[in-house]
Amino acid sequence: MKKHKSHSRVLMPFKENGHSHKKCLDSALITAEKTCLARGVRLTRLRRRVLELVWGSHEPVKAYDILDKLRDEHSGSAPPTVYRALDFLRAEGMVHKIESLTAYVGCGEPEHRHIGQFLICRACGAVAEMDDAEVRELLAEKADTLGFHIDREMIEIKGLCAACLTENI
């Protein structure tokens, strides 16, 4: 079995000028639907709606902000409504939790399960996701020298994105 060279991939880039978020959102929803269908799991209306709300922007969204919107639409919504949907979406890799912000962000590539590396702009709040094999390999190597076996990594990097760097001179 040939192992292809591992690339640095950007799953969800920072939005550029002219970013059509409507298209971005639509495509995320379509991918989610296809992926759920293929996996035989159910993207119910509620789950779809929560995913839509998470994808409302490229900024991480708080669970209770989602809840507020759900309540506007359906008075029976309560914290478990949101957390169950988020649990499902996270389990299916469609949403990631940004631990350092206790907030949730859509995943740009849910088809194959992974946990990426997040770049969080402290100025505009946007989050980009990388899935870099070199980083993963280096960490595995380092952990290995301590005899540690990695199951799961969480990498959240804060700083300034290119656009905000330019603006703030």
Add this chain to the structure above:
Amino acid sequence: MKKHKSHSRVLMPFKENGHSHKKCLDSALITAEKTCLARGVRLTRLRRRVLELVWGSHEPVKAYDILDKLRDEHSGSAPPTVYRALDFLRAEGMVHKIESLTAYVGCGEPEHRHIGQFLICRACGAVAEMDDAEVRELLAEKADTLGFHIDREMIEIKGLCAACLTENI
């Protein structure tokens, strides 16, 4: 100015057989006292006590567990008592917050400020801290290709430590 080769350093290793935690704790407290003195900041009795409680083990400690112990000793303790002490200790680099566990752990090397990479054993709960320049450099490089400027990284890795790997065969 000569730039020395960057090494992978383990600030706080996983405890080995025969680990004397008393010595470990004492040395952490002495280092903290020295460091605070040198910096002209005050390691008050309360702050020292909170640091001691955080250093009670190599497992991350929850804020409200610290609070419970403080209340045993002094009825006037309340959430702000703990969080203020933790804020101070974190600002001085003596304690790190493990975001993915919302828990706090002592830093093995508070003299110079840094944020390390944490290895968290899912079996025994212990946390080790690395401060690996290669990892930092690689991430900086990757971020740079996206035009992103890093301020601060959070790296939390979950898995099995050497001891638990052996035990669980």
Add this chain to the structure above:
DNA sequence: ACCTTAAATGTTATATTATAACATAACATT
């Protein structure tokens, strides 16, 4: 179509984590 079962959602209550806001006490300097 009907029944059964499993999965999803509704509902109420509560646990856990963290901060706001203002009062008082301790400490350091003059």
Add this chain to the structure above:
DNA sequence: AATGTTATGTTATAATATAACATTTAAGGT
């Protein structure tokens, strides 16, 4: 001792998350 600053006390509440049980909805077999 008077003063300003830093630390702590105190009360209240905000923000995040889960437990436990009831009801509804969907899926698969007959």
